[in-house]
Amino acid sequence: MPQLGDDPILAAGAFVQAVQRIVSRTVDPQSALVVSLTQIHGGNVGNIVPGKVWLQGTCRFFEPGLSDHCERLIGEIAQGIAAAHSLKASLDYRKGYPPLINTADATAHAVEAAASAVGRENVLTEFSPSLGCEDFAFMIREASGCYAWIGAGEVGSGEGLHGDRYVFNDEIVPTVMRYYVNLVEQTIPLAGPSTAVFPA
Known part of the structure; x- marks a missing residue:
């Protein structure tokens, strides 16, 4: 007797479709925005x-103002879909990580340290931004910083860093250590030889 009740699954399906208009029809196509129901x-x-x-999902963007834009439109779409299906909807929109934007001074140090470790020709500084999520963004907001990726080699499909079949490449550890030692030495210059004294 489907005529005697309302169907939230039908409404959810309509919502999943409708929410994609936020990206395709309300934002400049040159502005990076992802709205995913997960x-x-x-x-x-x-x-x-x-x-x-x-339902739960995520919004990813570089322009901080798009967060409020997404929250407003997701709420409007949810209420509209719910009303069209004789249902009620509520939205719990949580503002999580801000966009991570490296600062110039820290990036220059990171590039120099990496070049000393692997050669300048192996250091990439020009590439498309990522819409990944990273809590290091909060640290950079408080103090300058650079979030850098160190390549671990080619992996197969589903075997990347967050894949369930990921196996860490131990061979990159010496390269990573060289990078961090270079970074420390150039940002915290040592005054000269020092002697560590350990009490007996």
């Missing part, structure tokens, strides 16, 4: 329409 939960019985459906 979880849908609803129901646990094969022949009963559930009483509610819960």
Whole structure:
């Protein structure tokens, strides 16, 4: 007797489709924005329409103002879809990590340290920004910094850093150590030889 109830799964499907208009029709196409629905939960019985459906997702962007833009439109779309299906919707929009933007001075130090470790020809500084999420962004906001990637070699599909089949390449450890030693030596110059004294 489907005519006697309302269907949040049907509404959730409509919402998943509709929310994509935020990227395709409300933001300049040259502005980086990703809106992804990453979880849908609803129901646990094969022949009963559930009483509610819960969705979760993420918004990624470089322009901080797009956070408020996404929050407003996601809320409007959720309310509109819910009303069209005789349902109610609520939004819990949490502002997480800000965009990570390296500072020039720290980046110059990182590039010099990397060049000393692997040669300048192996240091890449020009590439497309990533829409990955990183809590180091909070540190850079408080003090200058540079978030750098150190290549670990080619891996297969599903075997990357966050893949379930990832295996760390131990052979890069000496290169990483050279990089960090170079970075420390150029940013904290040593006054000269020192002697460590350990009490007996």
